[in-house]
Amino acid sequence: MDLKPVLAITIGDASGIGPEICLKALQDESVYRSCKPVLIGDLNILSFYVERLKLPFQLNPITKISNAKFTPGVIDLFHLDTIDMNRFQFGEGNSMTGKAMVDYTKLAVDLALKGDVDAVIGGPHTKSAVEKAGIFFDGYPSLIAQLTNTKEEETFLMLVSDHFRVVNVTLHVPLQRVLELIKHPLVFKAIQASHYAGRMLGIHDPKIAVAGLNPHASEGGLYGQEEQFEIIPAITQAKEAGMDVKGPFGSDILFAEMGHYDIYLAMYHDQAHIPMKMKAFKQISALTIGTPILFSSIGHGSAPDIAGKGIADPSGLLKTIQLLCNVQSKKSDSYYK
Structure with missing residues (x-):
């Protein structure tokens, strides 16, 4: 019996590098030795890249997983006819490509919820393109929460x-809003x-x-009250529940010496993203945690400046494929309790 996981990979914003890195990643036959990949996107866009890059691929449009071949050289594709090539331009995300990205994600999540695929990878998105479509979007985690009926x-x-893992307590929100959100219950849930x-x-x-929120984790209240009244009580609650957690630490020292802990908890976007991108910019996966499906995106954007030029690097996607295959092999039921 073939126990390799089935991975649904969306092309993300079709006007960015997502389609290109998907095809380049699937040139690596080692991918097929560890999983069964299927793409979700538009046939016209992928056909363009196959022809332009002279890739030895056959595109196999499917409507159900049982039609997939999962064979190197054959790209199994759930084709959503969402892109009008007359309105399409590489590097120019618009309402059409934004809505298409959301549609790809919805289909992928639906396949995961039904058990047709074991995990989902979301291709690079363009936030402004999604919002041009009239859809509020502040990143994949909240979208996946909505699609899976998760809080x-x-x-x-x-x-x-x-070996580096950093969790964001808050994500795409203004710093002023971060101060409003950093409360004991949210920090404990994180x-x-x-x-x-x-x-x-x-x-x-x-x-x-x-990590603390304020400079030097506030030094006992000298530079703010959030550590004393919100963060430390959450840490105490987590310890009482049997979790191995320490802090809060001043973030400058904590992230400068990354590697001593298994997981680091950051209070806001840049506090997490700056050290991670300095450590391993092209090797980051963005794993959504807390939902009933296994979902990750890639730790970089859609790179509109190089879209359609054939020079995009698929290494981040390859790393994400490897991560989800490893997670799927180790996944514990305790995660979902």
Whole structure:
């Protein structure tokens, strides 16, 4: 019996590099040795790249997983006819490509919820293109929460690169809003989600370090009150629940010395993303944690400046494919409890 996981991979914003890196990644036959990949996107866009890059691929449009061949050289594709080539231009995300990205994601999540695929990878998106379509979008985690009927306040983003893992308590919100959101219940839920995600990644008892919000983690209240009244009580609650968690630490020292803990908890977007992108910019996966499906996106954007030029690097997608295959092999039921 073939136990390799089935992975649905969306092309993301069709005007960006998503379609190109999907095809380039599937040139690597090692992908087929670890999983059964299927793309979700538009046939016209992928046909353009196959011809332009002179790739030895046969595109196999399918309407159900049982039609997939899962064979190197054959690209199994759920084709959604969403792109009008007369309105399409590489590097120019618009309402059409934004809506298409959401449609690809909806289909992929539906396949995962039905059990037709084991995991989903979302291709690089363009936030402005989605919002041009009249759809509020602040990143994949909240969209996946909505599509899986999961509470958004229990859904978080974990940046993963080899042994570095950083979870965002808040994500795409203004800093002023961060101050309003950093409350004891949210910080505790983020620690809890981090703990279960660590176990899902095969770490039996993950060691979690929590960053402070203020400079020097406020030095006992000198530079702010959030640590004393919100973050420390959440850490205490997590310890009482049996989790191995320490902090809060000043983020400058904590992230400068990454590697001592299994998972790091950051309070806001840049606090998480800057150290991770300095450590491993092209090797990051963006894992959504706290939802009932296994979903990750790629840790970089749609790169509109090089879209359609044939020079995009698929290494981030290859890393994400490897991550989800490894997670699927280790996945513990405890993550979903």
